[in-house]
Amino acid sequence: MSLEKKLRALIALAMIVLAVVGVAAVLYLTDILLDVSVHLAAAPAFLRYLYWGALVTGVLAIAWSIYRLLRTDHKAETGQISLPDEMDAAGMAARLDDAEAIGIDVTEARRELERFARGNVAGTLALALVGNISAGKSSLIKALIPGANPVIDVSGGSTRSVNRYQWRAGSDDVLELVDLPGLNEAAGELEQVTLDEALRSHLIVFVCEGDLSRDEYQALAQLLALEKPLVVAINKKDRFSDGELAGIRTRLRERVGLEHVPVVAISAGGSEIVMRVDAGGEQRQTQRTRASEIDELLGALERLLDGSPEALRQLRDRAVFFLVESRLQQARSAHLDEAGADLVKTYTRRAVIGALAAVSPGTDILIQGYLGAGMVKALCKLHGVSARQLDIDNFLNFSQSHIGRTLPLMLAVAGNGLKAFPGVGTLTGGLVHAVAYGMIFDSLGNSLRQTLEQRREFLPGMAAAEFKEKLGENLESRSGALARLAVETIREGLADQPNGDRRREDQPG
Structure with a gap:
């Protein structure tokens, strides 16, 4: 028997098994429902309505949860551009104005629209x-x-x-x-x-x-x-x-x-x-x-x-608006990428300074938790995505569970990075932890950035999984820049306060 025939036979066998299991499941569920119906027939009417209502609600809730779990953002994955059904040059110009108002560089998109207008005038x-x-x-x-x-x-x-x-x-x-x-x-x-x-x-x-x-x-x-x-x-x-x-x-x-x-x-x-x-x-x-x-x-x-010359023009207009919209999407992506990177750098710096500013046991955890929630909210706001507090807490909790195994390695790498600054060990013992916090925030922010750009919604589980992948990447190169920031911060604090007391340089949040 050829491989193709064997494969077809296996598929046929699998279909038979699934059919038998499906029929058995239907018969079993039918038997249960009939049995329940008999018992409910003797119950008060309100109890019957309550039972069936709760059952239907539960089934719908499970179906919705499965849909949310499996749903993919098709536009985000394929990069498809969508336009309103009724779009004209004035509407497209308004879209460009709105984008420009929030800091997006629409030069290329506007140039494309101007080219379209010149072509229409020429006829x-x-x-x-x-x-x-x-x-x-x-x-x-x-x-x-x-x-x-x-x-x-x-x-x-x-x-x-x-x-x-x-x-x-x-x-x-x-x-x-x-x-x-x-x-x-x-x-x-x-x-x-x-x-x-x-x-x-x-x-x-x-x-x-x-x-x-x-x-x-x-x-x-x-x-x-x-x-x-x-x-x-x-x-x-x-x-x-x-x-x-x-x-x-x-x-x-x-x-x-x-x-x-x-x-x-x-x-x-x-x-x-x-x-x-x-x-x-x-x-x-x-x-x-x-x-x-x-x-x-x-x-x-x-x-x-x-x-139909007019139909030709309408087809061409639609295609040009598609081209303008693609230029706008490229500009928006570049804007989000640059602004998101700046936000991550800002909160990473605050995390380092917050760790150095912690003056009592436990305060560093409070500071970093506050900063982490602030960074998530800021990135979600930048991408126009809603972020519930429950989702933020879940994301931070999921991410924290991935830190344990990597933390010793991060502390070791941070210590090696600080060796480039002789004498810092006599200044403070918190520099290593400050650099480690910086690397954690850098990975946390960039993983969330990537998820928001790809999916255009806040998915705590997926972002946390991405954080796990990024946490151990490029530790040495990242630790060098963060070590320099931490050392400069502590030295500035000592220069301002000769008695050696540490001083908060930047207010977190």
């Missing part, structure tokens, strides 16, 4: 030409616009920047042809500049030379995901017979799902290198010009333009 439609290196995009532009003079290199890869040309279609629509750099064959994905220009365009023409490579299929799938009007142009059709072209079209439609996408065959012209043999038998390379034949492509574009 032109944008047509993006996408294709592999040397697929013939530049030759196609020359065929569409005889006066254009794009650089054409038969060795391939002539387009290394974004070039724009004005073209008037047969329907008198003015289009801006956007010639994009060749696809990055090594990565197999659209470069960001190509993807951005495709989003800004109204129409896309994907130029290929026959059957697609795996990387071209992947790039075409990305373009289809944009939900833009798209035409696939098979260039250099003179190299194929009618039967071969029909086979290429069929394979494209079957593999990529191009049922509603026009697939046309063209010859963009351009030039090619041929070998000539003279009368003496000597071979010579020469470059000759190929005639262009693009009527099928022109017809497909005319049908798209004549169909």
